[in-house]
Amino acid sequence: MNPLFHAHCPQRGYLTKLCDHSYCSILSVAELRRSPDQVVAPFTHSHAAYEFLLPLAPMPIILQGTDVYFGRPGMVYPVQSGVRHGQALEQCDVANISLEVSPNFMVQRLREKGLDGAQFGPVFAVSERLRRFLLLFQEEFHGRRDEADLRCLAALVISELIECGCRPQPRPAQAEEQSADTLGAMEEFIYLHYTQPLTIDGLSAQCGMQRNHFITAFKRRFGETPYARIVRLRLAKAKVLLRGTDDTVRRISALCGFPSSTAFANAFRKDTGRTPGEFRDMQPYERV
Numbered sequence: 001m002n003p004l005f006h007a008h009c010p011q012r013g014y015l016t017k018l019c020d021h022s023y024c025s026i027l028s029v030a031e032l033r034r035s036p037d038q039v040v041a042p043f044t045h046s047h048a049a050y051e052f053l054l055p056l057a058p059m060p061i062i063l064q065g066t067d068v069y070f071g072r073p074g075m076v077y078p079v080q081s082g083v084r085h086g087q088a089l090e091q092c093d094v095a096n097i098s099l100e101v102s103p104n105f106m107v108q109r110l111r112e113k114g115l116d117g118a119q120f121g122p123v124f125a126v127s128e129r130l131r132r133f134l135l136l137f138q139e140e141f142h143g144r145r146d147e148a149d150l151r152c153l154a155a156l157v158i159s160e161l162i163e164c165g166c167r168p169q170p171r172p173a174q175a176e177e178q179s180a181d182t183l184g185a186m187e188e189f190i191y192l193h194y195t196q197p198l199t200i201d202g203l204s205a206q207c208g209m210q211r212n213h214f215i216t217a218f219k220r221r222f223g224e225t226p227y228a229r230i231v232r233l234r235l236a237k238a239k240v241l242l243r244g245t246d247d248t249v250r251r252i253s254a255l256c257g258f259p260s261s262t263a264f265a266n267a268f269r270k271d272t273g274r275t276p277g278e279f280r281d282m283q284p285y286e287r288v
Contacts, residue, residue: 051099053077059096105155
């Protein structure tokens with residue numbers, strides 16, 4: 001059995017029933033197929049391997065410790081060796097690629113690139129080179145399965161992960177910045193700052209749009225208003241903290257960015273039909 005096999009997911013049958021699996025001694029790749037009839041239950045775990053999650057369809061909630069993300073296609077969500085992580089809610093009909101990298105090889109490759117001890121950023125974009133190297137690795141595994149070739153291709157995949165995730169990306173020229181995707185940049189800003197005291201007026205001014213135009217354009221693009229997106233992210237983080245920590249409801253309210261514990265309780269009941277305390281008393285998936 002490949003030593004990286006069980007790092008993908010602690011649930012029995014996940015790889016054998018739901019995934020296409022390819023691997024060599026330094027890299028394991030599990031591609032989760034969309035299946036509306038198969039449910040992946042909530043879990044958290046930790047392991048020595050470096051993990052990278054590439055959503056192929058929107059993933060409701062990914063967690064690392066107490067950090068919460070809504071996984072987006074085209075992005076990579078890295079997990080440092082030894083960090084507890086998993087998914088916060090039951091999921092089905094999702095698709096993603098999970099990469100597990102040998103910790104010894106990763107440390108060696110970082111050192112060779114002059115990045116000894118470097119940390120991966122919380123999220124970065126999938127590059128075209130990464131897509132190409134990963135596809136070649138999977139094709140080799142399901143074709144000739146030459147171990148030496150697989151290891152060479154795996155090394156290219158890992159090197160590209162390092163280049164995209166550890167090296168600071170050059171900022172575009174000012175003219176390019178001005179023509180960048182304004183709404184996409186604002187969505188990214190919300191993902192990174194949703195626990196802070198954001199206002200719709202402030203966000204629309206940052207975009208250079210009138211308030212109503214900003215709300216309409218954001219909803220047309222992403223399927224919900226910016227306020228709904230902010231609240232959804234805050235509630236997702238709150239659910240993780242309620243189930244995974246012993247923090248008080250008041251503290252969780254503050255950590256998630258709600259203006260008051262009353263506003264938190266009202267939003268939580270509207271979303272779940274329960275108070276935060278009732279939700280906490282339900283069977284937790286696992287203590288962080």
